[in-house]
Amino acid sequence: MTVSNEKIEALLEQVQKAPRYTGGEMNTVVKPWDEVALHYGFCFPDTYEVGMSHLGMKILYGLVNREPDSVCERFFMPWTDMMELMRQEDVPLFSMESRRALCDFDMIGFTLQYEMSYSNILAMMELGRVTLLSRDRRREEPIVVAGGPCAFNPEPLADFIDAFMIGDGEEVTLEVTATIRDWKKSGAPRMDCLKTLAKIKGVYVPALYDVTYNPDGTLAAMTPNCPEAPAKVEKCIVTDLDSAYYPEEIPVPYTEIVHDRIMLEIMRGCTRGCRFCQAGMLYRPVRERSLKRLVQLALALEKSTGYEEMSLSSLSSGDYTCLADLIRQLMKDLQQERVSISLPSLRLDSVLKESLEETQKVRKTSLTFAPEAGTQRLRDVINKGVTEEDLMEKVSDAFQGGWSSVKLYFMIGLPTETYEDLDGMVELARKVVACYFAVPKGVRAKGLRVTVSASSFVPKPVTPFQWEPQDTRETLQQKQAYLREKFKGVKGVTFNYHESGLSFLEACFARGDRRLGGVLLRAHELGCMLDGWTELFKLDAWLQAFADCGLDPAFYANRRREKDELLPWDFIDSGIVKPFLWREWEKALAAETTRDCRQGCNGCGIQRYKGVCSYADAGRVSQG
Amino acid sequence: MRMLAVFRKGERLRHIGHLDIMRAMQRALRRSGVPVAYSNGFNPHILLTFASALSVGASGERELMDVTLSREMTPEDFVATMNRALPPEMQLVSARALDDRHPALMAMVQAADYRITLLNAQAAESCRAALPGFLAREEILAERKTKSGVKEVNIRPWIFELSMEGGTLHAVLALSETENCKPDMLVTALCADAGCEKPRFGVTRLGLLGRGADGQLAALETL
Numbered sequence: 001m002t003v004s005n006e007k008i009e010a011l012l013e014q015v016q017k018a019p020r021y022t023g024g025e026m027n028t029v030v031k032p033w034d035e036v037a038l039h040y041g042f043c044f045p046d047t048y049e050v051g052m053s054h055l056g057m058k059i060l061y062g063l064v065n066r067e068p069d070s071v072c073e074r075f076f077m078p079w080t081d082m083m084e085l086m087r088q089e090d091v092p093l094f095s096m097e098s099r100r101a102l103c104d105f106d107m108i109g110f111t112l113q114y115e116m117s118y119s120n121i122l123a124m125m126e127l128g129r130v131t132l133l134s135r136d137r138r139r140e141e142p143i144v145v146a147g148g149p150c151a152f153n154p155e156p157l158a159d160f161i162d163a164f165m166i167g168d169g170e171e172v173t174l175e176v177t178a179t180i181r182d183w184k185k186s187g188a189p190r191m192d193c194l195k196t197l198a199k200i201k202g203v204y205v206p207a208l209y210d211v212t213y214n215p216d217g218t219l220a221a222m223t224p225n226c227p228e229a230p231a232k233v234e235k236c237i238v239t240d241l242d243s244a245y246y247p248e249e250i251p252v253p254y255t256e257i258v259h260d261r262i263m264l265e266i267m268r269g270c271t272r273g274c275r276f277c278q279a280g281m282l283y284r285p286v287r288e289r290s291l292k293r294l295v296q297l298a299l300a301l302e303k304s305t306g307y308e309e310m311s312l313s314s315l316s317s318g319d320y321t322c323l324a325d326l327i328r329q330l331m332k333d334l335q336q337e338r339v340s341i342s343l344p345s346l347r348l349d350s351v352l353k354e355s356l357e358e359t360q361k362v363r364k365t366s367l368t369f370a371p372e373a374g375t376q377r378l379r380d381v382i383n384k385g386v387t388e389e390d391l392m393e394k395v396s397d398a399f400q401g402g403w404s405s406v407k408l409y410f411m412i413g414l415p416t417e418t419y420e421d422l423d424g425m426v427e428l429a430r431k432v433v434a435c436y437f438a439v440p441k442g443v444r445a446k447g448l449r450v451t452v453s454a455s456s457f458v459p460k461p462v463t464p465f466q467w468e469p470q471d472t473r474e475t476l477q478q479k480q481a482y483l484r485e486k487f488k489g490v491k492g493v494t495f496n497y498h499e500s501g502l503s504f505l506e507a508c509f510a511r512g513d514r515r516l517g518g519v520l521l522r523a524h525e526l527g528c529m530l531d532g533w534t535e536l537f538k539l540d541a542w543l544q545a546f547a548d549c550g551l552d553p554a555f556y557a558n559r560r561r562e563k564d565e566l567l568p569w570d571f572i573d574s575g576i577v578k579p580f581l582w583r584e585w586e587k588a589l590a591a592e593t594t595r596d597c598r599q600g601c602n603g604c605g606i607q608r609y610k611g612v613c614s615y616a617d618a619g620r621v622s623q624g
Numbered sequence: 625m626r627m628l629a630v631f632r633k634g635e636r637l638r639h640i641g642h643l644d645i646m647r648a649m650q651r652a653l654r655r656s657g658v659p660v661a662y663s664n665g666f667n668p669h670i671l672l673t674f675a676s677a678l679s680v681g682a683s684g685e686r687e688l689m690d691v692t693l694s695r696e697m698t699p700e701d702f703v704a705t706m707n708r709a710l711p712p713e714m715q716l717v718s719a720r721a722l723d724d725r726h727p728a729l730m731a732m733v734q735a736a737d738y739r740i741t742l743l744n745a746q747a748a749e750s751c752r753a754a755l756p757g758f759l760a761r762e763e764i765l766a767e768r769k770t771k772s773g774v775k776e777v778n779i780r781p782w783i784f785e786l787s788m789e790g791g792t793l794h795a796v797l798a799l800s801e802t803e804n805c806k807p808d809m810l811v812t813a814l815c816a817d818a819g820c821e822k823p824r825f826g827v828t829r830l831g832l833l834g835r836g837a838d839g840q841l842a843a844l845e846t847l
Contacts, residue, residue: 013681013824018639026652026711252651254637254644306651306709337654338668 019255023096041105045120053259062247093128102128112150115509158206159517167235202236261309270315271597278460285613374424413471456503464584501539507557577605634713656709675729744823748791754818
């Protein structure tokens with residue numbers, strides 16, 4: 001069903017930011033509906049501005065649309081004003097391209113970037129007239145899939161998603177679309193499709209597993225209930241980024257979005273091994289794109305978009321092997337096109353820095369550093385390889401170079417944290433301020449601004465801290481209050497911190513089990529959505545949803561797991577092995593650091609992908 | 625060389641604001657490969673101006689822009705090259721080379737030609753009935769929002785042409801720095817006369833007008 005243009009236009013006149021919903025952007029794809037066999041609705045469970053900034057969406061959008069018999073159209077979460085009007089006027093969630101209802105698509109896919117966007121998934125499905133519960137969906141309804149980092153613990157969404165794609169999406173997506181296309185033609189029951197999907201590597205179909213619990217609420221067993229379902233679901237890994245699909249045309253929005261520029265993914269994965277960082281584990285092994293391929297992509301993307309800015313994207317761009325060569329080459333080739341390149345960090349040699357300042361518009365806006373913890377001891381616990389010396393050197397460099405605005409990112413509630421560590425944050429900020437005043441008046445730029453942001457630590461699956469309790473909300477609030485007081489005495493510093501309730505719920509869902517599906521559904525009924533937007537976050541409603549389901553959120557957020565406890569995500573083979581994570585946890589407690597993989601293999605498990613993990617044979621392989 | 629180009633702002637783009645359309649056009653110029661000229665100075669930008677900002681909510685059939693190219697190019701080539709780089713809703717209609725001494729388009733705009741569609745049949749009928757009386761008046765007061773507050777102005781002299789067919793008004797209204805009758809001012813005043821509630825309405829700007837040597841209004845792109 002095409003949603004009536006007239007109806008949509010009438011709504012658009014009444015909402016703020018109508019361009020979020022109008023579509024028609026350059027490089028978007030519209031295919032005649034009846035001429036393609038498979039219709040894929042790609043759903044980003046957040047607003048247009050956030051979703052359109054996401055690289056993964058652009059990759060999959062281009063990938064599916066390249067197939068002659070498939071089409072991919074985009075959906076985003078409407079803002080509350082639009083949502084209300086759509087409900088009032090009975091307008092279903094419609095696609096950006098052909099303005100078709102979500103329920104008309106053969107397959108819809110959600111990207112899971114953040115646990116607190118889960119409520120938006122339910123809101124979007126309901127508005128798009130898709131039955132919320134997987135088991136209740138009729139034959140003609142779309143197959144609902146999901147992927148992205150949060151799919152590494154898919155259980156809280158098991159009731160709503162038909163199939164999860166675990167790991168890199170470039171290859172598995174086309175296997176899944178082909179399966180659904182063929183099934184659609186076959187007329188076979190829905191369960192046949194799910195069983196066929198389960199046979200694809202990297203695909204997890206929750207309906208094909210039975211879950212039992214111990215009397216204490218922990219997981220007892222998770223067992224496949226049919227031969228098609230594997231006991232372990234192995235994540236998908238793109239073995240060679242150069243030959244993997246990367247879009248050469250990406251949609252260019254009219255309205256400003258969060259990251260309005262070309263994003264060039266230079267590598268995937270990270271070797272640093274920070275113990276709190278889930279992405280650092282999930283995206284292993286490190287794979288780099290070749291310089292040649294990157295330059296070719298950069299030129300093609302510049303030509304197809306007309307963007308005036310490009311950024312290099314990865315978890316740790318400073319670690320790209322030929323970063324200096326790459327930047328030189330890009331600068332040379334793109335200078336004529338007047339494209340400015342925003343660079344990840346100051347980890348560049350000084351000669352390059354100089355030539356950069358000459359040729360590029362260097363916007364001296366704000367520099368961001370992430371020491372994460374206030375003392376060396378705690379930085380060792382989390383294996384964040386940054387020393388105070390490093391930081392001071394870079395900050396000093398920045399102040400000398402004309403920057404006057406610095407952001408410092410910290411976490412509170414890290415394992416083993418004491419008030420000494422909090423004092424360390426204040427001390428570090430104080431030193432940064434002193435560093436600014438140490439630069440002579442004529443040299444330094446005016447208007448010092450140091451912003452200290454403290455987020456609350458959320459233990460994540462597939463990290464060495466996956467067994468750790470999160471600090472209770474009370475503890476986090478006490479720590480926040482303590483820091484707020486302390487920072488009052490530091491001139492030039494602004495202190496920000498995150499809503500502790502949001503971090504608490506994030507912790508519940510990050511390590512939640514299947515039973516949280518009920519909580520999510522109840523929270524949805526109670527009107528929870530757009531929780532990531534502080535002004536809309538309703539902690540009380542969430543707590544009520546837990547209570548209504550007879551579940552205790554502290555069981556998920558604040559409980560220490562035992563070494564031998566079966567964790568809800570243990571059936572997923574992320575490539576990282578549990579003994580490695582446990583060993584890392586023990587080292588963390590002893591404040592012992594672990595070397596970067598480049599210096600030698602630490603035996604995380606990913607080394608078994610020989611030829612894909614470049615550091616599998618680095619140094620002496622310790623046995624995992 | 626300077627190139628004057630006529631472009632559409634399609635129905636689907638009517639909610640896109642002026643600055644966003646400008647940016648989209650700049651990016652289209654960049655990706656098209658036409659030889660755009662940049663300003664000198666620390667922060668070079670594309671030499672592109674629009675004759676008049678089209679407000680959010682309105683579409684446009686013949687919007688005008690003036691872009692400076694660093695090399696000669698035929699208008700036909702310019703249109704063809706740009707249209708490959710522009711989305712369907714923002715295509716160029718025509719182009720013509722301008723003399724370097726040609727005045728700034730912005731300074732030449734005197735009026736605009738609008739199609740205003742009233743989206744309520746009853747209101748449209750009342751307006752149609754009230755139209756002769758409305759046009760016969762010597763003074764039509766309308767509210768104009770300025771920086772210093774709301775002012776009452778007489779818009780009658782700013783209505784150059786006004787007719788109605790079915791639910792659609794056709795209006796040529798003054799549009800310059802000093803005299804500017806917005807479609808909303810017209811519809812508000814007309815509905816007040818007709819004694820009906822102001823309905824939802826759609827606005828399409830059909831073209832921009834300037835004054836020729838004879839003092840008559842004419843399509844700006846032909847002057």
